[in-house]
Amino acid sequence: MTGQQSAAVELGSGWFGSGLSPHAVSRLADCCASVRTFAAEDIILREGAATETFGIVLDGRVALRLLVPERGAVTVMTVEPGDVVGWSALVPPYRATSTAVAVESTRLLAFESAPLRKALQEDPALAATVYPRVLEAVARRLGATRHQLLDLYGRDQEAVVW
Amino acid sequence: MIGIAPAPPGYLPRSELDRLIAILRDEGRTVIGPIARDGAIVYDEVTSTSDLPAGWTDDQAPGRYRLSQTGSPRLFDFTVGPQGWKRYTQPPRVPTGTAVREDGSVRFEAAVPDPPRLAFLGVRACEIAAMLVQDRALAAGPFVDDDYRARRAAALVIAVQCTRAGSTCFCTSMGTGPEVTEGHDLVLTELDDGFLVEVGSQEGARLMQTLETDPALDTHRAAAAAGVASARATMAGQGVAAEGLPARLMDRLDSPRWIEVADRCLACANCTMVCPTCFCTSVGAVSDLDGMVSTTERHWDSCFNGDFAKVAGGNFRPRRQDRYRQWLTHKFATWHDQFGTSGCVGCGRCITWCPVGIDVREELAAIAPPYEAQLPPVARPPSLDNLVPLPLISVPPNVLAPAEREVDTIVAAVVGVGSETIDTFTLRLEPRDHAILDVSPGQFVMVHQPGFSPIPISVSRVADGLLWLTIRAAGPATQALVRVEPGAEVGLRGPLGEGWPLERAMGRDVVIVAGGIGLAPLRPVIDELLRRPEQFGSVLLAYGARTPQDRLYTGELDTWRRAGLEVSEIVDRAGAEWLGQVGVVTQLLDRRDWRSRDAVAFLCGPERMMTATVSALRTAGITRRRIFVSLERHMDCGIGICGHCQMGPFFVCRDGPVFSVSELGDLFGREGI
Numbered sequence: 001m002t003g004q005q006s007a008a009v010e011l012g013s014g015w016f017g018s019g020l021s022p023h024a025v026s027r028l029a030d031c032c033a034s035v036r037t038f039a040a041e042d043i044i045l046r047e048g049a050a051t052e053t054f055g056i057v058l059d060g061r062v063a064l065r066l067l068v069p070e071r072g073a074v075t076v077m078t079v080e081p082g083d084v085v086g087w088s089a090l091v092p093p094y095r096a097t098s099t100a101v102a103v104e105s106t107r108l109l110a111f112e113s114a115p116l117r118k119a120l121q122e123d124p125a126l127a128a129t130v131y132p133r134v135l136e137a138v139a140r141r142l143g144a145t146r147h148q149l150l151d152l153y154g155r156d157q158e159a160v161v162w
Numbered sequence: 163m164i165g166i167a168p169a170p171p172g173y174l175p176r177s178e179l180d181r182l183i184a185i186l187r188d189e190g191r192t193v194i195g196p197i198a199r200d201g202a203i204v205y206d207e208v209t210s211t212s213d214l215p216a217g218w219t220d221d222q223a224p225g226r227y228r229l230s231q232t233g234s235p236r237l238f239d240f241t242v243g244p245q246g247w248k249r250y251t252q253p254p255r256v257p258t259g260t261a262v263r264e265d266g267s268v269r270f271e272a273a274v275p276d277p278p279r280l281a282f283l284g285v286r287a288c289e290i291a292a293m294l295v296q297d298r299a300l301a302a303g304p305f306v307d308d309d310y311r312a313r314r315a316a317a318l319v320i321a322v323q324c325t326r327a328g329s330t331c332f333c334t335s336m337g338t339g340p341e342v343t344e345g346h347d348l349v350l351t352e353l354d355d356g357f358l359v360e361v362g363s364q365e366g367a368r369l370m371q372t373l374e375t376d377p378a379l380d381t382h383r384a385a386a387a388a389g390v391a392s393a394r395a396t397m398a399g400q401g402v403a404a405e406g407l408p409a410r411l412m413d414r415l416d417s418p419r420w421i422e423v424a425d426r427c428l429a430c431a432n433c434t435m436v437c438p439t440c441f442c443t444s445v446g447a448v449s450d451l452d453g454m455v456s457t458t459e460r461h462w463d464s465c466f467n468g469d470f471a472k473v474a475g476g477n478f479r480p481r482r483q484d485r486y487r488q489w490l491t492h493k494f495a496t497w498h499d500q501f502g503t504s505g506c507v508g509c510g511r512c513i514t515w516c517p518v519g520i521d522v523r524e525e526l527a528a529i530a531p532p533y534e535a536q537l538p539p540v541a542r543p544p545s546l547d548n549l550v551p552l553p554l555i556s557v558p559p560n561v562l563a564p565a566e567r568e569v570d571t572i573v574a575a576v577v578g579v580g581s582e583t584i585d586t587f588t589l590r591l592e593p594r595d596h597a598i599l600d601v602s603p604g605q606f607v608m609v610h611q612p613g614f615s616p617i618p619i620s621v622s623r624v625a626d627g628l629l630w631l632t633i634r635a636a637g638p639a640t641q642a643l644v645r646v647e648p649g650a651e652v653g654l655r656g657p658l659g660e661g662w663p664l665e666r667a668m669g670r671d672v673v674i675v676a677g678g679i680g681l682a683p684l685r686p687v688i689d690e691l692l693r694r695p696e697q698f699g700s701v702l703l704a705y706g707a708r709t710p711q712d713r714l715y716t717g718e719l720d721t722w723r724r725a726g727l728e729v730s731e732i733v734d735r736a737g738a739e740w741l742g743q744v745g746v747v748t749q750l751l752d753r754r755d756w757r758s759r760d761a762v763a764f765l766c767g768p769e770r771m772m773t774a775t776v777s778a779l780r781t782a783g784i785t786r787r788r789i790f791v792s793l794e795r796h797m798d799c800g801i802g803i804c805g806h807c808q809m810g811p812f813f814v815c816r817d818g819p820v821f822s823v824s825e826l827g828d829l830f831g832r833e834g835i
Contacts, residue, residue, distance in 0.1 A: 015753060063744065073738040077745050082753065103741045140752075147746040148734045152768040153678035153708040 007033035010109045015082045016056050016133050024129050032115035038102035045086055045096040053110045054089035057081050060106025064098040076148070077141065078103070084137045089113035090120070169367050172375025173382050175356040176235060179211045182320075185372055186281040191318065194250060195283035196243065201229055203243035205250070208283065211237060222328040222510065225519030238284055238352050241328045242509050246438030247282055247289055248296065251313050257459045258309075258445065259571065261612035261653065264454075268612060268651040270571040275312035285321045285346065287339030288331075291507040292438030293319070294345050298501040299441045305569070305801035305816070309460075318365065321346040325389030327396040330510030332523060335401025338507045340393040351386035358386040402523050403532045404504065408495035410530035412810075415487065415832070419529045424483035426518050431464035433512035433520075434489065439505050440464070442805030445798045449613040456612045460804070465489050470806060473796050474636040475768060484834030492808060494526065499811030569801060571610055571653040572598060576646050577628060582714045586634045586679060587644040588622060591654070598654055599624050603686035604661025604792060604820045607631070608800045610653030611646075614639040618797040618815070620683035621657065629654070632682035632714065658800045659819050662687050662790060667762040671699035673784065675775050677706045677747055677767020681714045683792050683819075684766050692725050699759070702728045706747030706771065709733050710740045747771060748778040757783030764820075766792040773831035776823055786824040793819050809835055 008029040011017035017025060035058065038044060044062060045051055062079040076098065079085045085100050085108070094113065120127040174182070186193050187209070195208040198215035208214060220240040221228045232239065262269045285293075293314070300307040301314065324331075324340040333339030342349040347366035350357040359375050361367045434440040444463040449456035463470060465488050471478040479485050497505030506522070513521045574593040581587055593599065598607065601621045608616040609631065617639050623630035635641040646652070664687065672691060676684050691698050703722065707713045710733050723729050730750045732743040743749070747767070756779075763779050765772045772791050779789055795807035795814040802816030810829040812818060821830075829835050 061741070061743070063738075065738065071737075075736045075738065075740060075744045078732075078743045080743065080749075101738075144746045144749055147748070147771070147774060150770060151708070151734070152771050153706075153712060153734065 005029075006035060007109060010035060010058055011056070014056055014058070014109075016084060016137070020129055021125075024126050027119060027123060027126050028111065028116075028130070031119040032112040034110055036108050036110045038106045038108065040102055040104050042102045042106075043099060044102060044106075044108065045088075045098075045100040047096050047099040049096055050113075051086050051089040051094050051096045052113055053108075054084070054086045054113055054116055055108040055110045056084055058107040058109055060108075061103045062106055062108075063101050063103045065101055066098050073099070077144065084134065086113070087134055087138050090117065090131075090134055169361040169370055171378040171383065172359040172370060172373070173356060173378040174350075174359050174373065174375050176211075176237070177356075179214075179237070179357065182369075182373055183208065183210055183283070185369065186283075186318070189279075191279045191281040193281045193283050194247075196238070196240070198229060202227060203229070203240050204245055205243070205247065205282075205284075214238075214284075215240065219326075220328065222330045222514045223519075224330065224513050224521045225516055227514050236352055238322045238350075239326065241324060241326065241331055242286055242289065242511060244436050244511065244515055246292060246436065246509070246511070247285060248292070248438055248441075250280060250282070251293065251317065252296065252300065252307075252310050252441060252443075252462075253313075255459050255461045256309050257457055259458050261456045261458070261610065262454065263612055266649070266651075268573055268653065270573065270610065270653045272570060273309070275309045277309070277313040277316040279316050280313075281318040281320060283320045283322075285319050286324055286509075287321070287342045288333040288336075288507040288509040289438055290319065290321060290342060290345040291333075291336075291338035292509065295439045295497075295501065295503055295505060295507065296441055298503065299439070300803060302501075305803060307803050318369075319346045319348075319362075321349040321362070323349060323351040323386070323390050324393040325352060325386075327393040328510065328514075329400065330513040330521075331393075331397050331508065332401035332510060333508035334394055334397045335404050336504060336506055336508035337404070340390050340397075351389060353382060353385045353389070356382075358382050400523070401508065402494075402506075402526050406532070407504075407526065407530060408498045410533065411491055411495040411526070414530050415491070415828075417529045419525065420483040420487045423520060423525055424481065424486050426520055427466075427482055427486050428517060429466045429468070429482050429485060430517060431466040432515050432517060434464040434466060435462065436511040436515045437493075438509060438511070439493075439507060441803075442470075443798070444804065444806070445615045447613055447615050453613055458610075458615065463804075463806070465492070465805070465808075471796050473794050474634070474640075475794060478795065479834050481834060487834065488808070490522065490525065490529075491810075493522075496808075496811040500813070569655050569658070571608075571616075571655050573651050574598075574629065574654045576648050576650045576652065578648055579644065579646065582632060583712050585636075586632060586714065588630055588632045589643070589646070591629045591631065591652070592627060593629060593654060596627065598656060599627065599629060601629070601657040601686070602661040603664060603690055604683050605657040605659050606683070606800070606815075606819065607654045607656030607658060608797075609643065610655065611639065611642060614642065615798065616653070616655065616800070617643075618658075618800055620792075620819075622682040622685045623689060624686065625689075632679065632685075634679050655800065659815055660817065662764050662792075662820050663822075664690060666788070666790075667691075667764075668697050669699065669760070670788075671756065671759050671761040672701045673751075673756070673761055673763040673779065674701065674703045675706075675747060675751070675763065675765045675767070675772075675779075676703070677771040678708065678712065679714065680765075680767035680771075680792070681705060682766075684764060685715065687764055688722060688727065692722070692727070695726060699761075700728065701726070702730070704747055704750035705729070705731045706750070706767070707731070707733050708735070710736050710742070746774070748774050751775070751778040751782055754782045761788065763789045764792075765789065769793070769831060776830075787822055789823045790820050791823060791826075791830070793821065795819070 063075045064077045065073040196203045198218045214237040257273045259272045300310040321342040346362035349360045443460045493505040572595040574591040578590045606620045610616040619631045622632040635644045797807045797815045798804040802813035807814040
């Protein structure tokens with residue numbers, strides 16, 4: 001199986017790629033896809049740096065971390081198999097909003113960001129199927145972030161009656 | 163009533179009423195009746211008719227009460243004053259028990275009711291209705307307020323039928339008056355020169371014989387009937403449209419009027435203090451200086467008070483509009499669900515004694531008008547004349563019977579205290595009476611330490627004759643509790659409440675979703691599932707916590723995994739050393755699918771987390787009937803008597819804390835309930 005074929009198979013097996021048209025799958029696989037493997041603690045994206053990779057986690061786990069002075073690296077979210085990492089590759093200014101680190105051995109279906117953006121610009125049909133999926137992933141993350149923001153299990157603000 | 167020898171009505175000249183008072187006093191009763199004091203008619207001891215408010219009458223309107231002299235010799239020519247008889251049947255402060263420390267051990271003694279033998283003289287029809295309503299709330303079981311029951315049983319009720327009504331009276335529309343029809347021993351109707359006397363009980367019949375009244379003449383009967391009819395006529399058109407009101411009111415939980423009325427309401431709680439049916443109380447503890455003897459006492463409280471619905475995690479009714487809505491919807495709607503009757507008897511006290519003159523009749527007409535027609539302003543709505551009053555459901559004969567279920571405080575010794583997180587601890591207790599160990603998963607106990615009010619704590623395990631309680635040190639009582647040394651003793655009452663319906667999970671997959679300390683009441687479920695795994699399908703435990711350090715029972719999670727549970731964890735935030743998931747608990751359910759399988763879900767955690775989880779589970783194919791949540795509410799008594807934990811028609815302590823989401827309907831997750 002060629003690299004493109006295996007990328008196409010991997011893409012179709014997950015949430016993001018299932019339901020994409022054969023045209024979209026082959027276009028994405030051809031343009032820039034490869035399966036990459038990261039060892040634990042390998043850095044996939046670095047906060048503030050240009051996002052070179054848009055990826056779908058195939059297995060393993062990726063932590064999104066922010067560096068907080070005096071607290072060190074705080075993991076604000078983990079990305080589990082099936083979900084995307086590096087959505088900032090598709091949204092200006094194309095810079096990573098957190099540092100993405102593999103916390104265990106992780107396989108990523110990785111798309112190089114420049115050819116991916118070019119393919120999406122040139123092919124409106126492709127863009128029309130890919131962008132809603134990216135938006136869904138980002139929206140899901142936004143919803144989770146809001147719940148985290150509520151600090152529901154927190155005790156700083158709570159009333160003391162007993 | 164059953165078993166009363168029919169006795170013809172008698173006639174008692176006004177000058178002879180003293181004989182009745184004397185008979186009652188000779189029989190060892192203290193007679194409580196109306197007296198004019200401090201510009202109002204209040205109920206206090208009367209020793210003769212000269213204490214009664216001869217010639218006084220009252221003028222009442224929203225936010226207004228004035229007494230005036232008419233010069234008439236009548237003794238009962240007024241309506242109802244600020245205080246109802248609940249001051250004597252459910253006094254503002256009642257001791258409930260004592261805790262004594264002695265040589266390192268603790269003894270708990272329940273207060274033994276010792277009610278005075280009272281005779282209530284001058285009880286109006288609406289006030290009797292109020293007693294019957296309170297009987298249902300406090301003495302109809304399964305749990306009973308012993309002090310209330312004893313006081314009610316020890317009091318004689320001598321009623322007086324109203325022959326006049328005030329502008330705030332609306333008993334006719336609530337179906338409670340002005341005629342006295344039940345719940346009395348004797349009933350008087352005041353005439354120009356005396357009283358028509360009728361019998362309502364065997365005790366009343368005996369009194370009537372002792373009293374040696376003259377037989378009543380037809381003219382006496384006619385005059386009495388005319389007096390009562392005139393009171394009824396005064397109330398025509400000044401009531402509430404009671405028919406169908408519960409459903410109408412619960413339909414209007416989102417009415418903008420709640421905000422508008424809350425702007426006027428001072429949340430002073432006057433309405434609930436003067437209401438003859440409001441029964442909510444709190445339990446407080448008073449300790450002597452060296453802490454050796456402490457007394458718990460129950461005192462009146464009000465759903466208008468800011469702390470009434472407060473729990474360790476927040477306040478369920480922080481806004482005045484939430485509290486006004488709770489009071490009005492409880493009184494006029496959910497009371498029916500709880501007690502089979504309205505909580506309002508139409509005495510009008512809440513209208514008269516509201517300092518800003520809020521009139522419930524006007525609010526009800528604005529918030530929940532009859533479906534068929536917008537109600538005209540309350541002043542003279544003619545359509546109300548034809549409304550069928552809601553009958554007050556007759557009280558079952560066993561209403562003042564002893565409690566079906568007794569819950570005494572038993573002593574338990576602390577065997578060990580283990581730390582779960584920085585502020586959460588598990589106490590292992592050995593109770594002296596092992597009956598309390600018969601706990602269903604999800605039930606709770608009231609934990610009593612001398613000097614503190616009892617607090618509700620979920621049972622987190624029962625093993626080897628010990629009761630395990632997992633407690634977060636959030637306030638003074640819980641902080642003191644987690645600091646106890648092994649060997650110390652505490653009091654326990656329970657087990658209480660309805661737990662997880664494990665029988666609904668048999669043969670099905672089980673999804674357990676816990677947030678933070680919410681894992682504690684779910685651990686007995688896990689213990690039970692592991693004890694008989696062949697009876698259940700696959701089990702998923704999805705556990706969310708604030709940080710990795712805030713997770714409970716970390717030592718057991720792997721044991722559960724090895725035993726076949728799928729355990730998945732997630733935390734809100736973590737340092738780089740945490741290799742598990744970070745995010746929110748619903749992410750553990752993303753893209754799961756139970757549509758083709760038969761699954762039941764058990765949830766416990768902050769309410770906001772549970773509402774999000776319910777959405778995720780429904781998306782994944784589990785229906786609301788199969789999703790069960792454990793609710794947190796303020797609980798003072800644990801047996802559905804103090805009123806704190808009410809949520810719509812439910813007493814969370816008694817009917818819950820576990821409910822199916824479909825049972826709760828749209829009350830679940832709604833703001834301010």
